[in-house]
Amino acid sequence: MAIKSFISYLSLEKNYSPHTTKAYHNDLIAFQNFCKQQFDVGDIDQVSYSLIRSWVVALVESGVSHRSVNRKIASLKAYYKFLLGLGIISINPLAKHKALKTAKKIEIPFSEVEMEGVLSQMPFEDNFEGRRDKLIIELLYTTGIRRAELIGLKVKDVDCQAMTIKVLGKRNKERIIPLLEATKELFLSYNLQRNELETVEDDAYIFLTEKGNKMYETLVYRIINKYFSLVSAKVKKSPHILRHTFATHLLNKGADLNSVKELLGHSSLASTQVYTHNSIAELKKVHFSAHPRNKK
Template sequence: MIDAFLQFLNFEKRASAHTVKSYQTDLDQFQKYLLLQYECNAPETAQPAMLRSWVVSLIEEGLNPTSVNRKIASLRSYYAFLRRKQLISKDPTKVLSALKTRKKLPAFVEEHSMEMLFQEDTFTTDFFGLRDRVVIELLYGSGIRLAELLDLEVRHVDLHAYTLRVFGKRAKERIVPIGKTLAALLEMYLKERTELAAVDNLIITDAGKAAYPVFIQRLVKKYLSAVTTLSQKSPHILRHTYATHLLNRGADLNAIKELLGHANLAATQIYTHNSIEKLKKTHQQAHPKA
């Protein structure tokens, strides 16, 4: 039934490949635990105590609370699916409670560091340097996710309207504006890309094939390493940076929500904490009574 659930996520819920893979990893791990500890090879027959035992084993292994909570969420989704299919009468995950986690503020790159990154001598003058700059400028200039960047095709770029047609989680479409500088850069890139590309994807590798996650992650890490000491130097950091810089410069929170493609405002509100922390520092540095 795990395979049926994964197909449901893929074709009916239209979850991303990354999400489906995460569910598969969690459920495979759970299934192996049941077989090893209880000689149970059918998760749909597992008792609540077995689920609780697996969660306890994860905690004892030292898995961080966020990862444990993700695995609990995977179980809940799976057993909810089984109930909808009327394969079980009771939900065994009701005995599980999410672990408390510390809320981490999203890390971001300071504005002056981003300005340093876009200096003329940062990128090489050949096509590959232009491609690298387009990747960094797109992630920072539009706030799109890594998966959304990889799914972008040439036809999704409208240089006249200064927009991108982006397909987010569950294939939800949104229009994202881009600046004139980025549009001009894309125009240059598209002219040179034509001779090398063998695919429709906007971003290509050195061999002219569609870019893949690790390729982009390495590229971003390489350039961010030159301007920031943040431990995490990922494409998602540029998304956080995009949102934080918009908020710091007075953008409306609801507008940022739409730009990021968030389903609800709660997901966007994490960026307000960074702005509050910045205000606190300003107060401490400038006010006589601080």
């Protein structure tokens, strides 16, 4: 089997993140285990679509969501496309596969009132963690960067004179994002506290734990959930909701879709358009209150 070569290809040539390559690897191993246990087939390189279909049925029957099943099958599809390119197989068994239908996923952004409640009214502690936490929330909201991009930010990426930050996005694609004055002030304040840490293991990175280690993903999630639980009743409170909030608030204030696309680091407008449903709601409100026909 060529699973190891495929994972190396994703990491070294496609520049996928360790998190993404691990997900692909886990999906392939899960399918391999299923084939071995159910059909005594140990090699998944040469399988028919019927085996894959059996796995899909088993996943659905075990309660796995259609969205998650589609993601797992996407991993298989990429693997077989890789094998096809190497000449190991002559036909991709998933060539005619149709994804399972999924309900449209709508994520509700935080309101301007909720954002104000956290950033302007929340009593953040006047210490390293308090200043770090506030800067994390401010940066996610004012730049729209992803959680992994935030964690990967280095001190050299912030240019306070030019008022910009350099972000390393998916596929190692760089983009420059404007920095607001309030965000710069928070960064300078936090940096003073950061420089006073007794030990710093990962000095290049901006966001550190109190022990001086590089920030990790679950800690960012816990920080967002901690503060927003105090002001919001929304079920989902995560770093991605702040990215969603950034895009929605910009669009609601009249920003054009292409500009928001560039700020978010999307490769196509289709990815950005998922954030427009709230802007349309705002337009409906304006239309409803302003159009003469509505007064009749």
